[in-house]
Every structure is written in C-alpha cells, then in structure tokens.
Amino acid sequence: MIRLSLIAGALLMSLPAAAQDKPQWTLVIHGGAGVMERAKMTPEREAAARKGLDTALEAGSKVLAGGGSALDAVEAAVKVLEDDPSFNAGRGAVFTYDGTNELDASIMDGATRRAGAVAGVTRTRNPISLARKVMEGSPHVMLAGKGADQFSAEKGLEQVAPSYFATKERRRQLETLKAKKTSWFDIDRKFGTVGAVAMDAKGHVAAATSTGGITGKRWGRIGDSPVIGAGTYADDRACAVSATGAGEYFIRAGVAHEICARVRFKGESLKAAADIVMKETADLGGTGGVILTGPSGEMAWSFNTPGMYRGKVSASGEKVVAIYGDED
Numbered sequence: 001m002i003r004l005s006l007i008a009g010a011l012l013m014s015l016p017a018a019a020q021d022k023p024q025w026t027l028v029i030h031g032g033a034g035v036m037e038r039a040k041m042t043p044e045r046e047a048a049a050r051k052g053l054d055t056a057l058e059a060g061s062k063v064l065a066g067g068g069s070a071l072d073a074v075e076a077a078v079k080v081l082e083d084d085p086s087f088n089a090g091r092g093a094v095f096t097y098d099g100t101n102e103l104d105a106s107i108m109d110g111a112t113r114r115a116g117a118v119a120g121v122t123r124t125r126n127p128i129s130l131a132r133k134v135m136e137g138s139p140h141v142m143l144a145g146k147g148a149d150q151f152s153a154e155k156g157l158e159q160v161a162p163s164y165f166a167t168k169e170r171r172r173q174l175e176t177l178k179a180k181k182t183s184w185f186d187i188d189r190k191f192g193t194v195g196a197v198a199m200d201a202k203g204h205v206a207a208a209t210s211t212g213g214i215t216g217k218r219w220g221r222i223g224d225s226p227v228i229g230a231g232t233y234a235d236d237r238a239c240a241v242s243a244t245g246a247g248e249y250f251i252r253a254g255v256a257h258e259i260c261a262r263v264r265f266k267g268e269s270l271k272a273a274a275d276i277v278m279k280e281t282a283d284l285g286g287t288g289g290v291i292l293t294g295p296s297g298e299m300a301w302s303f304n305t306p307g308m309y310r311g312k313v314s315a316s317g318e319k320v321v322a323i324y325g326d327e328d
C-alpha cells in the first residue's frame, strides 16, 4: 500500500504542473454581451440574470459531476437559459420585424467534430435539443425554416405554440426600435444569446449556442449562432467556443473556428487566442464576446463590450457568476 502510494506520488511529481492542476471537468456559460453598466441595470434585472446563470451552471455541473458527457452538459445548461425569459433564446427571444420569433441554435461535439444546427425555427420549445437531433438523427448539419420545424415534429421534440416564446418586454423593444428607427447594431444593444462550453471527465469538449437573433431582423436574416465555425465550434485538439454579439461580423471573422485554429496551430493559450480574435472582430466593427474551455481544463472568456452575462465552474473551482466588465 505504502509502496503503491509512493509510486503514485512519484508519478504525480513527474507530471507537468498544468496536468496536476487539471480540473476533472469544466463548464463556462454566457447569456449575451453588451452595454451592461451598473447605472443602467435595475436590481430586479440583475438578480434575475444572476439567478438564471446560476441555475444553468447547476444543471450543467450536475451532469458533469455525475460523469456525464460535455455534450449532455452544454445541452442541459442551454436548455435552462432557453426556458428563462431573461435571455434572448427560447422563451424571451427577440422579435423579428414582422413580430414573430425565429430561433437559431447549434451544438458541436469536440470528440467527433460532429455538429448540428437549426435556423429560423418557430415551434420547438428547446431549439438546442433540435440542433442535437439534427446532429444525431439526420445525415445533415443544418436545417432551416419550415423543414426544420417539420423535422422537429417528426422526431417528437416538444412543440409549443409560437406565442410561447413571446414576452412583453421583447415586444416593447421591437416597438422602440421601430419608433426610433435605430440601427440594428445600435451601440446600446444588449445581446442576450446564450451558450455553454464544457470539458468532461474523459477530456472531451463540446459547445452549444442558442438565440432569437437580433431585434427587428428581416428577410430571413440568420446570424452567427447557428453557423458552425462562427458562433460555435468544438474540437478536442484545441477547444470549445460559443460566441455572442453582432453576428454578421462573427461570421465574417469565422470567430469560433479561428480561435480553435490559433490554439491548435500556434499553441496559444485560449485566453490569448480569444483576445486576438475579438480584437480583430472589433477592428471590423463587431462587438460581442466568447466563452471557451479546452481539454487542458483551461477556462476563459473575452469580450469587447462593457459587460457579458457569464459564469463558470469546475470540479475543483468555485462557481463564478458575473455581468460587468470589472468583475472577476
């Protein structure tokens, strides 16, 4: 016994410091980035957001602590945020110009690099589960519009009336936007998209993102959230990324894949790669942020907005929930 523990001790000593510290699992989530400033936030709004993020961290960590997969954990965390009307995904999604809710979501498994995505869906309670169904129950990666709604019903996902997604606050935001004729990329915008990235006990990573898009979107506009490589990417050889922000710029910068590529080919830390790519996105005019985790157990986030709804937890670390840029 003593001898065994001596050998184990010797083995441990020979491991690099990073490997010794590697958490058994990690989870990072976001609920959108934007102009979150203390002066502009009501205490109710802040408390609701923090509670929602905390509940999502709980749901995801329960999966991971029980030995579940990163894929199951990111789906579980995102479902909580989709069900929470505080965030722009599922119930509480923003309105299109025509006063409808059209939802986008995507998910990716870093172990196999399989991926699934849906765009412009209108009847599935949890679009993230539909994205997963596309990945696991079809030969495709991305389904859109009517066909995606039909696939969802055929596969038996929970269907809801389109009015389920609508909230008064989001309708007010659409009316304000129409009245002011403000730009869609108004500097004051708060992106409420949700996302999660995780590493499980086997060292596999996964990423998931879900959104209603941007208020007042028209003509079937689709952002980065359901675009694999832009809003979502996961690769065990690098990291898992979920983004939020002005989708058009994230698509042009290929944000999620670009970060993974820098990590994989240049050996950069997740934080360094994310900061560089967010800076490049800002140079194009794009505001927003990303969350990341990798097989090494590193967790990171980066945003070029004043704040981002975000949270993280790991097997060995304390739970953190933050909103403003100067927290954590």
Ligand code: ASP
Binding pocket: 032, 033, 088, 190, 191, 192, 193, 211, 212, 213, 214, 222, 223, 224, 225, 231, 243, 244, 245, 246, 247, 248
């Ligand atoms: N990225 C999303 C989109 O452009 C919006 C957001 O993050 O809130 O559709």
